[in-house]
Amino acid sequence: MTEEAAGVSVRDVWKGYAGVPVLKGVSLSLERGQIHALLGGNGAGKSTLMRVIAGLAHADRGAVFIRGQELRPASAKKAHMLGLYLVPQEAHVFASLTVYENIVIGVPGSKAALSAKLEGFMREMGVCLDLEEIAGSLEIADRQIVEILRGLIRDASYLILDEPTSALTPRETGALFATMRRLVAGGMGIIFISHKLREVREICDVITVLRDGVIVHSGMLSEISDDGIVAAMIDAVADKARHEVSHAADEVVLELDRLGGEGFHGVSLALRRGEILGIAGVVGAGRTELAETIVGLRPIASGTCRLDGRQIAQPSPKTCADLGLVYLPEDRQSNGLFLEAPISWNVSAAIMHRLPTFFAGAAETKRAETFIRELGIKCRGAEQQVLRLSGGNQQKVLMARCLAAKPQVLILDEPTRGVDVAARADIYNIIFALAAAGTAIIVISSDFDEIEELCDRVAVMAHGHLSGVLEGADVSVKAIAQLAFSAEVSL
């Protein structure tokens, strides 16, 4: 079996949950010195396949070989010993251990040596994390970075990165790519999962496309066009509604006047009915803090916030819900979703206060089913636990929750994190339709392309301040990036 000895190889793997097959005979091989892109729509089975490779899930049939050794029975420990590490889609953080402990836990070696190595990686990636901080207080992007560092420090020969860039801004992504290139040059083999074709083009050599648990394409990346990849992945992408005209009315619904709070200061903004306002910036610029302050999850330190002309001294989530302001949080797993509850409960979660005291489950199920159809949520029915959905489908449930509330003002924090190309187009169309119907929308995103495509007006934040506002034809990825990064250089 010399071919297997070379790297990781998966042979005819089948895997199902509760009798429903997720992987249907997948074969794949990864060689050292190669970056292998794995693409596929939401729920195609990418994460499941990776969990099987990393020994975290048992395959029903088929085999996984790492360096010629069969991984049987499935064991994460054995996979580690054979030099394979999986950086999972949702960062697994030990909330009460320090960042340092989180990263090095389970790695043998002296503290001094580990620290030195860790600092090397952190410098290379250009990240600054307080290693003594308790990891529970980390923002989602930092959690992702902790997971990536965890993978790097383990000296793996094979690294699997399951959507590592979904929470990162272009700069961190760039640094990650540089690190990946160096590691691959040193003989590492990497599987890289992403929904962003541009990233895949930038870094990968080989591509495999998974669709409904079956491999539908594999080969060199240079031999297939973007359209070819998308066509292999999904049936059809909805035509992008052109969003050339802004629907912004004159009426202001949300007005911030020199608002200050935790992590930002002196932010003045006015949001009009029907307008799509983007808030761009790098990780840590204070965007999420701003949004959470507006919806009453953090205290206001200075300035004022007016909703619908009414001044709100200290908003609370409850008053916001009453006033029709809905927030889609960035961290879907811990803040957004009730993971162990069925989809239907989650879809109704934001409108609890509007439901009658006694309610029948039927209406709720119907509501959920409508959204499942509209958003193409891949599931086994409205009663399936959200926990058992793929990452992208969880994001869609979160979106459905916001839409069900028929908001007047909608704040979307990274609305398309982990969402596939087709669903992304769907979500964009929904956002446009909402705006056309008069909803005022704020989109917070680290993906500058997304901001450019979606927004009528873009406010760029850096270091807790607004560093500029772009409007109309001025909105471009380049201009956004300039504003987002320039402020940093000057500080």
Next chain:
Amino acid sequence: MIRFFSKNRTASLLVISAVSFALIGAFAPGFLSFATVRTILINGMIMMTVSLGVMGVLLTRNIDVSVGSTLGLSAAVLGLLLQAEVALPLAMAGALATGLLAGLLNGVLVAVIGVPAIIATLGTLGLYRGLLLILTGGVWIENLPQSLKALASPRFAGFPILIFVVAAIVLLAHLFLSHTRKGRFVYAVGDNRDAARHIGLPVRHIELSVFVFAGLMSAVGGIIFAAQIGFLPGQAGSGIELRVIAACVLGGISLLGGSGTVAGLVVAVFFLTSIDSALIYLRIPGYWNDLIAGAMLLLVLVVDGRLRLLIDKSVRAKRYANHASTDKGQSLIKATPGLTTSGGNQ
């Protein structure tokens, strides 16, 4: 200073204990003395050992309510062996083995078979207590030999030998939990089981071992009980589970797993025991005991809780303060023109 308190759950409890001590001392002269402290330490020995065992279980996000019964059962085994004239060391080994087996059964039920810990240990709570009653026939074991009681009688500066054993165990547990890799694994399992599995920690082994340790510690508690009291009623140790879990939680060990320190536990045990001792010094009629003990505990909890909320708040404020200071007072964006009319309509 604030940062220190926020990082040390223990410190705030310590301060509160000291303050309440001083207050009690003001009302009950003679309370503030070395002798009192010694009494409290000696009285707290059983709770200390048993809660140390439970702490390990709680850290892994499990729970053990069978410790009281395990304590009673191993003490009974000790007593019966001694009555049968087995040598003291051997009898003690027997008691320890009993605790170990009891813990092992709990561990197997939870970690291997997968019964939720609360159900498993509620079951063994009844089982072990029943076994004790069957073993002893429901009769108290009396006339324990002097050699056993000697372990609990004053020896060095009024401290019995056993307290040094307990101190050593506490110290070792502290070193293990906070300074060894394996110790941190215990925290990791309770903090995030998925993540622990993910990075390849032996989750089941760890769970099994904490239950065995809890059983062992309960047996040590049983030996102390027998030595201190000198006889063994059938109800030995019953009801201690709740107090022990409370001590753990008060000491900052989360029932949700993954956080807490031995130092915090020590302070909490000391504090809870001192409430009992204070009641004696305050010369309150017996039937007021529960009321006052409950009120004191609640008062301290509320003060401690509020204090920590304040601390958290100021830590947060500090953390974000840098942003305010770098503010240059200018907002780069002026409110969009034509919007000054807002606020007119309701």
Next chain:
Amino acid sequence: MRPSLRFLLRWESFLVLLLIAEILIFGAINPRFLRPSSLLYSTSDFVQIGIVALPLTLVIIAGGIDVSFASVVGLCAIVFGVSVHFGLNVPVAMLLAVLAGGLCGLFNAAVILTSRIQPLVVTLGSLYLFSGLAVVLSGSIGAGGYEGIGGFPQFFTDIANMHLLGLPMPLAILLIEAILLGCILQFTRFGRMVYLVGLSEKAALFNGMPLDRVRMWTYVLLGVFAAIAGLILTSYFGSARTDLGTQTLLSAVTAVALGGASVYGGKGTIFGTLIATLLVGYLQQGLQMSGVSSQISGALSGALLLIAVSGRQLAGGVSVLSFLRPTALHASK
């Protein structure tokens, strides 16, 4: 029942099977046990467990815990006794006792929610506080610990022996309570929020749910029903004692846990707790009627519980109960 609960129902149907098996086995050992009258009337000895276990299920589903109910039972009985002693008429005294129960719950909620300390410790404190209060109160009118406060009018002591719909009063009260709480939990907004708050405090907060109010009401409900249990026991025994509820503590927690509620919140049903209460209660009664000595019956019931649960676990091959262990949910075995 809605499909989302099907998974839980599997566990509950197991409990039902277990209950039937238990009754049949005891019936085989002692045919007297199977007589409808003995099946019905033996419930009076353990109904109080269920009366507190059902609202305790709500508290636990909402992510809290309360151990003080064991004292509230006695305290409210004493409040009733003292009021009657001072000449209040019985219905008013009963109302007063229920009010006292509600206040106890409110007190717990207030302390827990203002101090943000884990409810287990807080309610342990109030467990002492309330029982101390009961002792002091009953001492104030010179009633001793064992005999308690007696001398209630006949019609009050008859309540526990009356019938409703052909059922003994205590059992009828339990069933009515179960239906009431079951409906609240399954069909009202409040019930839904109880689950959601327990499933994820953070997500509930982000969705603008009134976390504290939901939690508060669960504690108040428990207080009220603990008071009712105290009254029933007082009526049944003919005297109000401070320690009436002491025995219910462990049994009620067992019933809730065995009924499928997770101590980490978000899971559990009223039906499960009800069946588990009957299971635990009949086990005690059955062992007693089969002539097992009280010493052995403790060990036996513990062992039987373990054998049943782990047997089911092993028979399922996989961790069937894994849904009770929140952290094991991802286990992709």
